[in-house]
Amino acid sequence: MKRARKKENEMTRTIRILTIFLAPMVALILGISAPGVWADDDDAELEFDEVEFNIEFNSTDNDLGVRGFVDGEPYKKIEIEDPNEKTIAKLKAKKGMKLQGFAELFFESGEPTLEDVSAPEFLARFPEGWYEFEGKTIEGDEIEGETYFSHVIPCGPEIDAVIDDSTVEISWEAPTTVVDPDETGYGPEEVCVDPEELDQELEIVAYEVILEGDERELTFKFDADVEELVIPLSLLEPGTEYKYEVIAIEDSGNQTITEAEFMTPQL
Template identity: 35%
Template sequence: MAMRKICFLLILMIAGVVLVAGSLGGTQVNKFVYNAQDKDTLSDEPGDITGDVIPLKDTKLIIEHNAKDKDTGFQCFIDSEGWNEITVTGPGGKVLTFKGEGQLGELGLTELFFETVEPANADVPIPEVLKVLPEGNYTVMGSAIEVGERQGTTMGTAWLTHNIPKGPVLLLPEEGDSVPLDDLLVRWDPVTKTLDGSAVNIISYQLIIEKDETPHKHMIGKRGLSMYLPASVTQIRIPTEFFEPNTNYEWEVLAIEESGNQALTSSNFRTGDV
């Protein structure tokens, strides 16, 4: 799992947000989580369109593969003007439903990001993981709401493929290296193939460098940098001012292919004296 993220493990229960699991599972957490096959728990069946249709601002459904840890899972991102219930449906049927209840549900929610558990490939082979969500278009639809007022139906689609790129091979710095406190060159090999050996169209690399630390309790992430680079760029210099002396850093590179699926490789290094 990438260092920058908090894995929700398909359980999202923050300030009145209810996850209703579908084909990805129906784990019950107190009274807030219900199996999506129990139709009585949903206000509208998937496919019901009421009022105006408001397009979602963004919908993404992708696969992430960790080449170092050798695990694989799904991620989803949704952005809208406001919703309080939203359902993802695909070629295999209902995937899951999110439902907002309580004060924030009445206000309305906008962005939503979640990722599934990422089972080790040795325990659950990648082909078995991919059976959970078949390739194809996924419909994301729900109740639009803004400041407590129903606005109709919000709707969008996400395209999922099973094209998973190989993880980048990190070249510099090597794992565990002690590097001088100068402008640091980070470099990796370009990714040209998928895990099954097919040609792949990489559209971007994401570089992340973070200080190896326990973040402040009120910070979501660690101190560091994250940048998206063109697919033609496989090396870049990081200015000296970014680093602290005698400090451990973690870094990773994600290769992102044209449908959004991504594979990452991570490593670490330590800076020297001033």
């Protein structure tokens, strides 16, 4: 009887040892053969290299629009969802383009004036919050990205151009006011308010200056602490009217344009 009990105890101990040894082996085999059991589907998706979606306000023409940019693996399909999970845009490649795919995509919307579409109407079309970009690569893999869409819209910078014998000096002052999202008027004196009244923070991070003549266009980019540009007249055509734009870029990516013109002297 004692001998039988001893044998039984030895068998029980052997089974326990086998259980301890086999448990991690089973887990290891499952981990190798079925990664989907452990991995989150979202983690397996590719991400776009860059996505942008923001507002452009032209303070001279008094109009508002949106603009976007998508960069990443060649993709054949893309959708954009607003913070309410409503699809606001969809693009699908076909035939040869479906095989080639998009790599970089830039787009701009129409730009109605504030007289035609007020700020509240415009902003109601594009709620503030996170916008999802979801697509499919040419290999059939899912790819995604997201960006925050802000309602902080700077009013236009004050600009000026002074010409002397050899140069033109373009200068600007940083915006200190923002577009009131609840103002239904369309004049600058009505639309622009102190950001503190709206509990907003305005931070200009960069400027861009664009110069357009009959045959030449020049573009300059500056950090936020630069407020002037001096151009030798030798770089410009004499006796020519130039349109210039100063673009103030806010930390959110929203940007505001102020435009004006100057005439270069005849030789």
